[in-house]
Amino acid sequence: MKKDKVTIYDISKKLNISAATVSRALNNNPKISEKTRALVAKTATEMNYKQNRLAQALKNGRTNNVGVIVPYINRSFFSSVIRGIEEELTPQGYHIIICQSHEEAENEIEQLNALLNTQIDGIFMSVSKTTQNTDHIKKAMEEQTPVVFFDRKIDVEGVSSVVLDDFKAGFMATEHLIDQGCKKIAHLSGDINLEIYKNRYEGYKADLQKYDIEYKDELVINTSSKIESGMQAIDELWKLKDKPDAIFSAGDYAALGAIQELKQRGIKIPEEVCVVGFSNEPFTKYMELPITSVDQTPLMMGKIAAQVFLEQVKGDQALSIEKKVVLSPELFIRDSSSRKILNLSDGV
Amino acid sequence: MKKDKVTIYDISKKLNISAATVSRALNNNPKISEKTRALVAKTATEMNYKQNRLAQALKNGRTNNVGVIVPYINRSFFSSVIRGIEEELTPQGYHIIICQSHEEAENEIEQLNALLNTQIDGIFMSVSKTTQNTDHIKKAMEEQTPVVFFDRKIDVEGVSSVVLDDFKAGFMATEHLIDQGCKKIAHLSGDINLEIYKNRYEGYKADLQKYDIEYKDELVINTSSKIESGMQAIDELWKLKDKPDAIFSAGDYAALGAIQELKQRGIKIPEEVCVVGFSNEPFTKYMELPITSVDQTPLMMGKIAAQVFLEQVKGDQALSIEKKVVLSPELFIRDSSSRKILNLSDGV
Numbered sequence: 109m110k111k112d113k114v115t116i117y118d119i120s121k122k123l124n125i126s127a128a129t130v131s132r133a134l135n136n137n138p139k140i141s142e143k144t145r146a147l148v149a150k151t152a153t154e155m156n157y158k159q160n161r162l163a164q165a166l167k168n169g170r171t172n173n174v175g176v177i178v179p180y181i182n183r184s185f186f187s188s189v190i191r192g193i194e195e196e197l198t199p200q201g202y203h204i205i206i207c208q209s210h211e212e213a214e215n216e217i218e219q220l221n222a223l224l225n226t227q228i229d230g231i232f233m234s235v236s237k238t239t240q241n242t243d244h245i246k247k248a249m250e251e252q253t254p255v256v257f258f259d260r261k262i263d264v265e266g267v268s269s270v271v272l273d274d275f276k277a278g279f280m281a282t283e284h285l286i287d288q289g290c291k292k293i294a295h296l297s298g299d300i301n302l303e304i305y306k307n308r309y310e311g312y313k314a315d316l317q318k319y320d321i322e323y324k325d326e327l328v329i330n331t332s333s334k335i336e337s338g339m340q341a342i343d344e345l346w347k348l349k350d351k352p353d354a355i356f357s358a359g360d361y362a363a364l365g366a367i368q369e370l371k372q373r374g375i376k377i378p379e380e381v382c383v384v385g386f387s388n389e390p391f392t393k394y395m396e397l398p399i400t401s402v403d404q405t406p407l408m409m410g411k412i413a414a415q416v417f418l419e420q421v422k423g424d425q426a427l428s429i430e431k432k433v434v435l436s437p438e439l440f441i442r443d444s445s446s447r448k449i450l451n452l453s454d455g456v
Numbered sequence: 457m458k459k460d461k462v463t464i465y466d467i468s469k470k471l472n473i474s475a476a477t478v479s480r481a482l483n484n485n486p487k488i489s490e491k492t493r494a495l496v497a498k499t500a501t502e503m504n505y506k507q508n509r510l511a512q513a514l515k516n517g518r519t520n521n522v523g524v525i526v527p528y529i530n531r532s533f534f535s536s537v538i539r540g541i542e543e544e545l546t547p548q549g550y551h552i553i554i555c556q557s558h559e560e561a562e563n564e565i566e567q568l569n570a571l572l573n574t575q576i577d578g579i580f581m582s583v584s585k586t587t588q589n590t591d592h593i594k595k596a597m598e599e600q601t602p603v604v605f606f607d608r609k610i611d612v613e614g615v616s617s618v619v620l621d622d623f624k625a626g627f628m629a630t631e632h633l634i635d636q637g638c639k640k641i642a643h644l645s646g647d648i649n650l651e652i653y654k655n656r657y658e659g660y661k662a663d664l665q666k667y668d669i670e671y672k673d674e675l676v677i678n679t680s681s682k683i684e685s686g687m688q689a690i691d692e693l694w695k696l697k698d699k700p701d702a703i704f705s706a707g708d709y710a711a712l713g714a715i716q717e718l719k720q721r722g723i724k725i726p727e728e729v730c731v732v733g734f735s736n737e738p739f740t741k742y743m744e745l746p747i748t749s750v751d752q753t754p755l756m757m758g759k760i761a762a763q764v765f766l767e768q769v770k771g772d773q774a775l776s777i778e779k780k781v782v783l784s785p786e787l788f789i790r791d792s793s794s795r796k797i798l799n800l801s802d803g804v
Contacts, residue, residue: 120476127476128468156598173570181538181554187530194556198563203570206529206554208542215546222521222551226574250504335742364742394683394712396744 114157123151173203174417175223177233179211179260184389185406186234189258192410193232200418202229209236217244224251230417234260237302254420258413259404260304268420268431270413274304277402277437278311281356281384284400284439286319288382288447290354293321296331296341296366298358308358308386327352331362338365346373353381354445360385360392360401367397367444382445398442405435462505471499521551522765523571525581527559527608532737533754534582537606540758541580548766550577557584565592572599578765582608585650602768606761607752608652616768616779618761622652625750625785626659629704629732632748632787634667636730636795638702642675644689644714646706656706656734675700679710686713694721701729702793708733708740708749715745715792730793746790753783 116134120127125144133140133148140148151157176193178186194204207223209216216236221244223231231248233255245264248255257269285293295312298305309328316323329344331337338357342365345352357363363385367377375381377397385392385401392399416431464482468475473492481488481496488496499505524541526534542552555571557564564584569592571579579596581603593612596603605617633641643660646653657676664671677692679685686705690713693700705711711733715725723729725745733740736751764779 126474127479128474131475171573173574180535181529182532182535184530187528190529190556194558203567204555205570205574206556207552208538208554210542219551222553225519226521226553391739391742394716394739394743 114152114155116157119148119151119155119157122155123147171227171229172201173205173226173228174230174232175205175207175220175226175228177207177209177216177219177223177231179209179234179236181206181208183387185259185387185404188406189234189410189413192407192412193414194410195407196411196414196418211236211238213239213241220244220248224248224253228253229421230254230256232256232258232413232417234258235262237299254417256413256417256420258409260302266430268416268433270409270416270433270435272304272404272409272437273434274307274437275311275314277386277404277439278308278356278358279315280311280437280439281308281386281402282312282315283318284441285354285356285382285384285445286315286321288354288378288445290382291321292327292350292352293354293356294327294329294341294345294352296329296338296355296357296359296362298331298333298362300330305358312356331357331359333359333361335361335365335368338362338367339369340365342366342369342373355381355383357383357385360387360389360399363399363401363444364391364395367395367399378443378445378447382447384439384445388440393440393442397444400442400445401440403438403440405438409435462500462503464505467496467499467503467505470503471495519575519577520549521553521574521576522578522580523553523555523568523574523576525555525557525564525567525571525579527557527582527584529554529556531735533607533735533752536754537582537758537761540755540760541762542758543755544759544762544766559584559586561586561588568592568596572596572601576601577769578602578604580604580606580761580765582606583610585647602765604761604765604768606757608650614778616764616781618757618764618781618783620652620752620757620785621782622655622785623659623662625734625752625787626656626704626706627663628659628785628787629656629734629750630660630663631666632789633702633704633730633732633793634663634669636702636726636793638730639669640675640698640700641669641702641704642677642689642693642700644677644679644686644703644705644707644710646679646681646710648678653706660704679705679707681707681709683709683713683716686710686715687717688713690714690717690721703729703731705732706734708735708737708747711747711749711792712739712743715747726791726793726795730795732787732793736788741788741790745792748790748793749788751786751788753786757783 116127116130120130130148133145176190207219213236216239242262242264245255249266255267259271261269297309300306300309313323329341331341355366363383367383370381377383385399388401388403392401412433464475464478468478478496481493524538555567561584564587590610590612593603597614603615607619609617645657648654648657661671677689679689703714711731715731718725718729725731733747733749736749740747740749760781
């Protein structure tokens with residue numbers, strides 16, 4: 109077994125004085141005589157005792173560490189939000205500790221408890237797809253650890269959040285496709301139990317209504333954020349008698365799968381079918397056929413989330429401030445949906 | 457200011473007993489009378505004291521948290537290694553905490569200290585490009601916290617490592633290009649002060665020698681792992697009188713930039729120039745022209761790093777075991793360098 113670390117309890121045993129005295133001596137508490145202080149210091153050195161800032165933190169409740177919990181670190185969106193949080197908090201002396209939930213509520217709870225046990229000063233999180241219960245978040249609040257949600261939130265009183273206007277994003281994406289002349293727009297929706305996907309879907313529906321285009325349930329396919337899922341969606345949609353002339357995907361990976369499957373079938377993009385994705389993953393612009401996508405301004409989202417946290421820890425009323433920030437999406441129009449630009453350059 | 461958390465010191469003050477007694481009472485130490493235990497428990501509840509597993513950890517030196525420090529979380533290679541570590545350690549009850557160095561030695565030291573201060577049981581790390589000094593790593597060892605390097609290591613006695621055979625990878629990639637009929641192979645090398653890039657470069661040189669192809673310094677360009685850097689490299693190489701007929705890039709992003717710049721110049725890939733990248737980033741296979749790349753088996757690397765750690769913490773001699781594991785690379789051959797396969801399918 110690994111040898112246990114030397115603790116103040118070991119020193120107190122060796123010197124036959126109380127652990128509290130050892131602790132005070134190590135922290136240069138004036139109540140302790142110089143003689144005792146010197147003896148404790150000497151013994152601590154001999155025993156290879158490493159004083160721990162954490163023990164200090166246990167006393168004053170601060171570690172300057174903050175935790176971030178995301179579903180996955182390998183999605184450009186999440187790593188960019190983390191970057192934004194780091195850019196704001198690192199100059200303030202904070203260290204950023206990252207954990208992944210892998211979209212499992214159980215992992216999220218475990219990770220949150222592990223973070224609480226390391227005495228962090230705050231938690232930023234984007235909840236997992238499977239999170240329903242909010243007890244773990246309430247527990248953090250009870251322990252006076254501020255929580256800030258970003259992108260994906262769940263209703264907990266007193267928790268601030270920084271999210272995207274996903275309804276507007278869905279609306280914009282659909283409007284762009286209508287503007288390209290598309291009339292039968294399919295939607296690859298993601299899990300609409302999650303607020304973000306529900307809002308994108310609602311934006312899509314609202315925009316169809318605005319242009320008097322009939323909403324058809326058969327054109328909405330529930331997909332996961334995987335390439336294969338986008339391929340399967342096309343498979344399903346192309347079984348319909350009346351095939352779509354556009355795809356608005358709530359995720360870039362499903363959009364990529366859709367494009368691959370459409371090409372496989374010899375369908376021309378954007379001439380026959382326009383495609384729009386969501387998240388502005390870097391690969392969308394590297395493609396030979398760059399993919400139009402909604403940018404969620406993740407760097408900004410991280411920075412604002414960090415600012416909300418700083419306000420809370422510096423403010424007088426700590427956790428009583430509940431802030432809800434909603435950011436505006438940006439649509440990056442690229443070749444996968446640019447009939448007009450394409451025609452223009454064709455004409456030149 | 458944020459209200460400080462209630463500690464055992466607050467409880468001890470209120471009850472006018474020692475902090476050690478409060479601690480023992482909360483931990484159900486049999487030395488403490490049932491009456492005192494009940495009083496402490498009641499007071500702790502009243503004062504909203506949350507017992508902290510960390511305080512426990514301070515006593516026995518275990519938290520079941522391990523830290524991982526990587527240059528960037530948003531590189532598929534690093535996130536896959538982390539996934540491997542998680543897959544091995546999560547079932548053993550460990551929590552994985554991730555930090556990024558952003559390739560800055562200073563950040564790496566800060567993050568390592570922050571992790572040590574949270575009393576983690578071990579550290580996995582891939583050193584930053586700018587790390588020269590090893591004091592921070594020695595400090596971790598002195599605190600009896602095992603360190604395991606993966607992919608990028610630095611020489612510190614007693615530290616285990618799991619790395620790729622980068623020499624072999626460079627050799628294989630070059631041999632593949634020679635096998636495609638290429639004779640003037642350029643190398644986009646990365647920073648050869650870093651062992652991994654130096655070894656890829658040495659493998660490239662050794663393979664040229666094997667096939668009696670003259671090594672030319674002008675064909676080796678130092679690039680960073682950015683698209684722009686790959687574009688600039690082509691710019692430089694195409695100023696040469698004798699232009700290359702193949703590019704072996706030590707990174708996928710530079711390979712992607714090289715491909716974009718070659719296309720821009722109307723150069724056909726792979727007919728005129730073959731391109732091979734390194735890391736097998738997911739985008740390499742999504743491209744319309746999928747990129748041949750060296751796979752570093754990151755999932756395996758993470759799993760083995762985790763196993764090395766478990767051996768150390770479970771073993772009798774803890775830190776005296778120093779293990780050096782070297783993994784074999786795999787070459788994923790795709791269209792960007794497949795003249796032979798291409799000719800074959802042309803003929804069908």
